[in-house]
Amino acid sequence: MSRYTKEHKQETRQRIIATAGRRLKRNGIDGSGVATLMKDAGLTNGTFYAYFASKDQLVATAVADQMRAQHANIVAQAAPGRAGLEQIIRWYFSPEQRDTIEDGCPNAALLDEIARATDPTRQAYTDGALVLIDDFAARLAPLDPPSARVKSLSLLGMMAGTLQLSRALTDRQLADELLEQGIRNALALLDAEQHN
Amino acid sequence: MSRYTKEHKQETRQRIIATAGRRLKRNGIDGSGVATLMKDAGLTNGTFYAYFASKDQLVATAVADQMRAQHANIVAQAAPGRAGLEQIIRWYFSPEQRDTIEDGCPNAALLDEIARATDPTRQAYTDGALVLIDDFAARLAPLDPPSARVKSLSLLGMMAGTLQLSRALTDRQLADELLEQGIRNALALLDAEQHN
DNA sequence: TGTACATCAGTGAACGCGCGTTCACTGATGTAC
DNA sequence: TGTACATCAGTGAACGCGCGTTCACTGATGTAC
Numbered sequence: 001m002s003r004y005t006k007e008h009k010q011e012t013r014q015r016i017i018a019t020a021g022r023r024l025k026r027n028g029i030d031g032s033g034v035a036t037l038m039k040d041a042g043l044t045n046g047t048f049y050a051y052f053a054s055k056d057q058l059v060a061t062a063v064a065d066q067m068r069a070q071h072a073n074i075v076a077q078a079a080p081g082r083a084g085l086e087q088i089i090r091w092y093f094s095p096e097q098r099d100t101i102e103d104g105c106p107n108a109a110l111l112d113e114i115a116r117a118t119d120p121t122r123q124a125y126t127d128g129a130l131v132l133i134d135d136f137a138a139r140l141a142p143l144d145p146p147s148a149r150v151k152s153l154s155l156l157g158m159m160a161g162t163l164q165l166s167r168a169l170t171d172r173q174l175a176d177e178l179l180e181q182g183i184r185n186a187l188a189l190l191d192a193e194q195h196n
Numbered sequence: 197m198s199r200y201t202k203e204h205k206q207e208t209r210q211r212i213i214a215t216a217g218r219r220l221k222r223n224g225i226d227g228s229g230v231a232t233l234m235k236d237a238g239l240t241n242g243t244f245y246a247y248f249a250s251k252d253q254l255v256a257t258a259v260a261d262q263m264r265a266q267h268a269n270i271v272a273q274a275a276p277g278r279a280g281l282e283q284i285i286r287w288y289f290s291p292e293q294r295d296t297i298e299d300g301c302p303n304a305a306l307l308d309e310i311a312r313a314t315d316p317t318r319q320a321y322t323d324g325a326l327v328l329i330d331d332f333a334a335r336l337a338p339l340d341p342p343s344a345r346v347k348s349l350s351l352l353g354m355m356a357g358t359l360q361l362s363r364a365l366t367d368r369q370l371a372d373e374l375l376e377q378g379i380r381n382a383l384a385l386l387d388a389e390q391h392n
Numbered sequence: 393t394g395t396a397c398a399t400c401a402g403t404g405a406a407c408g409c410g411c412g413t414t415c416a417c418t419g420a421t422g423t424a425c
Numbered sequence: 426t427g428t429a430c431a432t433c434a435g436t437g438a439a440c441g442c443g444c445g446t447t448c449a450c451t452g453a454t455g456t457a458c
Contacts, residue, residue: 004421004433012434028312030226034412046415047435055412101311107361112308115297115363116224126366153370154358154377161357162350165303167311170322174349181350188388189381200400200454208401230445242448243402251445 013051016041020058021066022102025109029059029117060120066106067128075135082190085139089186092159093179098166107160108167132156140190155189158182209247212237216254217262218298221305225255225313256316262302263324271331278386281335285382288355289375294362303356304363328352336386351385354378 002008019040023032034055035045052058074091078084091097097104107129114125136152137145162182166175198204215236219228230251231241248254270287274280287293293300303325310321332348333341358378362371 002421009434026312028224028226028309030224031312033410035410043434044436045412046437049413050434109308111357111360111364112305113224115360116222116227119366122364122366125364129361129365150370150373150377153361153374154381157358157361157374157378158354158381159357161307161355161360162353164307164311164357165325165349165353168307168318168321169325170315170318174346177346178349178353181346182353185350185354185385185388188384192381192384198454205401229443231443239401240403241446242404245446246401 012041012043016043016051016058017062017065021062021069021106024059024062025066025104025106026102029110029113034058056118056120059117060124063106063110063114063121064124064128067125067132070106071128071131071135075132081139081142085136085190086187089159089183092163093182093186095176095179098163098175098179101167105160105163107156108163111160111164129153129156151189151192155186158189159186208237208239212239212247212254213258213261217258217265217302220255220258221262221300221302222298225306225309230254252314252316255313256320259302259306259310259317260320260324263321263328266302267324267327267331271328277335277338281332281386282383285355285379288359289378289382291372291375294359294371294375297363301356301359303352304359307356307360325349325352347385347388351382354385355382 016038020032020037023037023040027036034048037058038045038048048058052061075084075088078087092105101109114121117125133149133152133156134145136155137148140152141148159182162178162185166178166182169175169178212234216228216233219233219236223232230244233254234241234244244254248257271280271284274283288301297305310317313321329345329348329352330341332351333344336348337344355378358374358381362374362378365371365374
């Protein structure tokens with residue numbers, strides 16, 4: 001076996017990052033311990049520091065990875081142009097997305113904790129969010145993407161907040177109605193004229 | 197002094213709840229320890245269990261109190277009718293509200309942690325949110341408030357998510373532009389026709 | 393009014409536990425001769 | 426090809442610390458006579 005190659009170590013590192021991303025979304029940043037994060041990857045706590053300088057650094061890396069994955073797997077895969085945005089919105093507000101937090105959107109799962117996090121984590125998040133919204137903007141305004149940047153950003157915030165709220169409510173029916181309303185609001189936002 | 201009266205103990209309890217609410221918003225639920233929460237109220241950790249059965253119970257109580265306070269101090273104080281909603285929206289998306297988390301909105305500060313919390317906390321949150329949105333709905337549709345309930349709920353989710361996002365971004369200018377866009381989106385939502 | 397006792401808000405040390413982090417060690421793999 | 430050694434991913438116990446929770450105790454206040 002190629003156990004002592006760069007490739008092997010890189011694969012292991014990637015596995016830690018991916019499983020940590022899922023755990024962080026499920027239990028939160030403060031709610032996920034290093035030993036648990038390593039166990040998720042099939043390793044013991046001791047070897048953690050052969051991969052990351054600190055928990056903080058793993059968190060920042062995992063957040064970046066989650067945002068990248070969200071872009072690669074969901075946003076970039078959608079149909080071209082505005083039709084793709086509609087797809088994304090309908091996926092986002094589906095009960096499945098809401099009910100499988102660890103497979104779902106990192107924005108909705110972690111946004112208020114990221115706002116309280118250290119600068120490297122906030123920076124990693126910001127970089128990832130910009131990739132997402134630049135893709136949104138290119139779909140919204142193909143001829144002048146920068147003009148749709150802030151609107152795209154507001155769409156992201158609105159989607160994340162609505163999903164969080166649907167997850168927090170104990171009234172399931174109301175939570176489901178909120179998802180449907182979220183779709184209507186998001187589609188309306190796409191069509192809204194900019195009146196600065 | 198009236199140290200051993202019901203009133204004294206009730207006042208102390210209320211002080212613990214209020215200071216805990218601020219601390220929870222600043223440091224998060226998992227990020228706030230019992231000793232710290234008590235120290236904020238000028239007490240030591242030992243007496244905590246004379247007031248609450250568990251940390252969990254304080255969290256649920258503090259969340260309920262924060263939601264009640266948000267309604268009493270902000271929403272109920274606003275001008276009557278739709279004009280009041282505009283006031284609330286402009287306050288909500290002000291840089292001051294964003295930058296003073298412990299004085300600000302509990303939804304934006306805690307929503308994703310509440311979604312992961314125990315049932316009593318989620319229930320306390322849900323009850324508080326319903327009071328807020330019923331007030332919104334009465335302003336939006338005085339003649340038939342229930343018809344505006346889900347729309348009001350979506351307004352709450354959209355506001356909280358947008359504020360969280362503005363707090364998380366490291367790019368201050370973009371964060372400020374997002375707040376302005378948030379105002380435009382929220383006002384547009386007020387005027388949107390319901391097309392179910 | 394003065395004294396003895398009961399009440400009880402609050403203290404502070406301690407419990408077992410899991411946290412983030414460190415480190416001496418293991419043992420499978422790779423390299424040198 | 427076989428043997429001796431070097432490398433290094435991974436282990437697991439331990440560090441000091443803060444967590445949520447418990448409890449014996451203190452001492453100021455209230456009550457009884």
